[in-house]
Amino acid sequence: MQPTTQPTTQPTTTAHSARALRSQGALAVLRHAHAHPSATRADAARALGLSSGSAAEITARLKAARLIEEDAPPRTGGRGRPSPSLVPHPEGPLVCVVDISHEGWRVACVELGGRVVSEDAGRHSGTPAVLDDLAERVADRRALHGRRLRAVSACVAAAVSGTTVVQASGLGWDDVGLEPLRPPGVPLLVGNDASLAGLAEARRGAGAGAPVVLHLTVEVGVGGVLVVDGRPIDGATGAGGEFGHLPFGDPALRCPCGASGCWDLQVDGRAMARTLGRPAPRDPRTEAERIIAAASSDPAASDAVAQAAHALGRGMGGLVNALDPEVVTLSGLATDLAATAPAALDDGYTAALMRYRRAAPPPVRPSTLGPRGPLTGAADAAFDTLLTEAGLDSWNAN
16 A cells, blocks of 8 residues: 555655756856856857756846846847856855965955956965954955855965964964954865965866866975866865975985975975075075076076976876876976976976876976966865855855
């Protein structure tokens, strides 16, 4: 005998499934609009396999929810009406990015699609006291934008775990919590700047379209991330990607991280200064820039750069053997090393590759986002948490 509850539960289940499908369709269109700024409704329909009617209905709901708008481009004089672009709603969600580098900071508000709508920047003394000033700036944006500000995403030149900077050799910070940056009721995300730059390059930059991207950057040491299908592989606590602390260097050298033989010590301004017989620089990045600039006219500087580029290439080859990326992207001083000493980098890279990889090694591409990479990646990481069913429910509930 059939349970008496079945006739009443079946319509409920069907209704729930229909709502879920509508939500998934809206999420798919919204994610497409975020990943492809100025895509048209027709573009989204083709990419997602939607009928024109479904795309129109979903777009209407997203417009009603103040998530996107359609912006008709100007007529060009040709036949037919130009397709309108899907653009962020002027009252839509924003995220606030706080970018803390070794010497400077940026605070920016970013809308869907990745456009920066406001930005401030400055320099800091290197102490955690800068967090008080940054917290005030975030609070000001919260007061200005109200409920539109949906998350704060901090990117830091440091090893991070959760919302804590566990170690930042360049800043001299250990176990510094970033909770002061969180306004009441607003989620806080914290990530390593190199990992977030890699996320941005994989989605919007030099690695776009490749399913597996290895990103490496050199600032003070080496950082990076492996991105698979647009998702960063950053470990159980978010501290993954500290490639510079792999033992690819001289085991006689002690790293500020506490380990010996770190790759960091072979590729940045400290390595180049050591090659030139100079004392360890207070600011390794500036020292590296000076030596790289001098390489065209100073043979000793040229040799120092070549040695660092060779060390970068060798480590890169080792990571390719281990991680099997389709493409390698470079940012920061890594691009300068590759441009100034390409033969040394290539020699190191090729020598470190397993024999079967040498015929067709993963291509190495310079960043297309440059210094905007960490900020772009931090914004995308924040929107990842918003472009979910729970994120849409929260937005619609306010």
